[in-house]
Amino acid sequence: MKDGEKSGGKAGGKPRAQPAVKRSRIQTRNRKRILDAALEVFSAHGFRGATLDQIAAEAGLSKPNILYYFDGKEAIHVTLLNQLMETWLDPLEQMNPEGEPLEEIIAYVRRKLDMAQAYPRESRLFANEILQGAPRMGPHLEKRLKPLVDEKAALIAGWAAAGRIAPVDPRHLIFSIWATTQHYADFEAQVNVLMPDPESGGGVFPGAATYLETMFRRMLKV
CATH class of the missing domain: 1.10.357.10 (Tetracycline Repressor, domain 2)
Incomplete structure (x- = not known):
């Protein structure tokens, strides 16, 4: 499970609503964090010189976590x-x-x-x-x-x-x-x-x- 993105369990046979709200907030926060980090890296190194490792380090997230939100470097760009x-x-x-x-x-x-x-x-x-x-x-x-x-x-x-x-x-x-x-x-x-x-x-x-x-x-x- 990454950053609380998944939450199991049901109440009365129905999905609980609260985790979905929480996931949305986390996704919004982390996407913004990744995009801001990527902007810093791309503006300094260009598309070709930038790497996912650099973006992950700038964002303070793991590379797999970056790939949870985006398919790759080009998708972020x-x-x-x-x-x-x-x-x-x-x-x-x-x-x-x-x-x-x-x-x-x-x-x-x-x-x-x-x-x-x-x-x-x-x-x-x-x-x-x-x-x-x-x-x-x-x-x-x-x-x-x-x-x-x-x-x-x-x-x-x-x-x-x-x-x-x-x-x-x-x-x-x-x-x-x-x-x-x-x-x-x-x-x-x-x-x-x-x-x-x-x-x-x-x-x-x-x-x-x-x-x-x-x-x-x-x-x-x-």
Whole structure:
């Protein structure tokens, strides 16, 4: 029996309800524990460099216990990527067609930078998957990311055509926002060495926010 996952015995010929509730709580707790540990390991070592032994050690669970909840390393990785996709799309989905174009784009830059600060491990997990050719995330890119980028690129192109922002290739603009904001998470070790910021409790992010906002405003202002 693993972590109280199984409980025998019946009362009056019927399964007891309480153990089922307890099993659900244990499963939820342990799955979260495993996924958090896996996020740490995958973001540090990538999919190929990570092992179930490393995940088990990080989670403080045995390898057989890990395999009780997930079929293997790939199943854990895919679960993390599926959870991440929804989080990753949200900042772009919030771009409002009815808003002021320049302010909507700048707000998107801020949200992406906030995500880089709050979720550096998730950013590196995503980057590692893309660098490997998106073998596990390819369907999500086609079904979820591409339609959203098509929609927002058309919106930005419409703003530019109407003279509400300066002429710009909308997809290259989106790529530039991704590159400049996620750099602070994906290359965090390099950034911290090259640009220490002891005067700010937020590290380099306040300065990055000011710089990126100024850069994109100058580029897009009519």
